[in-house]
Amino acid sequence: HWVDTRGLSDAALAERIRADAVDILIDLGGHTANNRLGVFARKPAPVSVSWMGYGYTTGLSAIDYFLSDAIMAPAGSEHLFAEQVWRLSAPAGVYRPRAGMGEVSALPALERGYVTFGTLSRGVRINHRVVRAWSALLARLPGSRLVVDSKDFVSEPAQRGLRERFAAHGIGAERLEIGYHSPPWEVLRGLDIGLDCFPHNSGTTLLESLYLGVPFITLAGRPSVGRAGATVLHGVGHPEWVADSEEQYVDKALDLASDLGRLASIRAGLRDALESGPWCDEAG
Secondary structure, eight states, X not given: OOOOOTTOOHHHHHHHHHHTTOSEEEESOTTSTTOOHHHHTTOOSSEEEEOSSSOXXXXXXXXOEEEEETTTSOTTOGGGOSSEEEEESSOSOOOOOOTTOOOOOOOHHHHHSSOEEEEOOOXXXXXXXXXXXXXXXXXXXXXXXXXXXOGGGOSHHHHHHXXXXXXXXXXXXXXXXXXXXXXXXXXXXXXXXXXXXXXXOXXXXXXXXXXXXXXXXXXXXXXXXXXXXXXXXXXXXXXXXEESSHHHHHHHHHHHHTOHHHHHHHHHHHHHHHHTSGGGOSOO
């Protein structure tokens, strides 16, 4: 049963929700574009929950619960939320692979002779700390490459700007592959190791990476989006890829890259680990 709410004011939509006697109202947008937090502020349902699409507190006391888990919103982080944190025993989300993603490929480094790191994250997440850590990683592993593939880098000026930021850390343009491809499946298949951004982690692209056999390193920070990568990795049984500092982040990436035989074995098993775990347990 669907109700088209486009064109309804916040007040009119709140009245419609009351008229329909909705018991539990769930927000999926938070403060993202075209959100309806003005409706939630009117408290049109007895219970309201914020979940999934935004990842941070809404700041609204009118919303009762923030649905999360013990990794994204650990004990002691309650002061960061206007809502009461409702922690599930499993990740507070599920993943269904898109059609046409294809199979897991062989490890690219075995054929190329060098390791390719990469990300599909949005440009706004690639801040100075991220560039610094990625530059340190490339400097410590001569011959390695970095792929940055995102719609934010479709233009040459955007690509040039990112190359200049890496150049400031001594990383030449020949080590970088910056652009945008849609769908990105072949780009992902070309990566050996994924790199998450911080303090704002990536989201769906992390799960897509795992589905195509690409492990990634993340840095766990401020709840809750700063710990999204950590909750993804805990859900597939690899908390050892979660770093607590920039230095540890680089060290963990280098450790993964140090044994290509082990990395190839990890790649071959990641899809099964994802599909058999809580992230793909839609019924649960």
